[in-house]
Amino acid sequence: MVRLKHFGILLLLMAFSGERLYAQRTEIRDANISAMVNEVGAANLEQIIKKLVSFQTRHTLSDTLSKTTGIGAARTWIKASLKSTVQQVVVGYRYLMIPLCKLRMAEELQHP
Numbered sequence: 001m002v003r004l005k006h007f008g009i010l011l012l013l014m015a016f017s018g019e020r021l022y023a024q025r026t027e028i029r030d031a032n033i034s035a036m037v038n039e040v041g042a043a044n045l046e047q048i049i050k051k052l053v054s055f056q057t058r059h060t061l062s063d064t065l066s067k068t069t070g071i072g073a074a075r076t077w078i079k080a081s082l083k084s085t086v087q088q089v090v091v092g093y094r095y096l097m098i099p100l101c102k103l104r105m106a107e108e109l110q111h112p
Helices: 002-016 031-039 042-053 070-085
Strands: 096-099 108-111
Touching: none
Parallel strands: none
Antiparallel strands: 096 108
């Protein structure tokens, strides 16, 4: 009888608590996303950083057309990496004209 009384009190508390009780839900995970997340790790990030360092300088005034150094080589490598990894995404360059009035240069640089 004591157990039944405690059970009744428990039911009343659950009914008036305002919290809803749910059964455990099963998550459905996308296999492609899981694979991409699993690729991220310390060794992979270190490899990417070493590759970017190999281009030497990557500042905005570095060579934009070089295949081996500077921002040009870095952006070419990044574009190729993205294209080979994700086929559904369109990868390209955006062209901007940036005035360099603060840099003591009277010309404008074109950054593809």
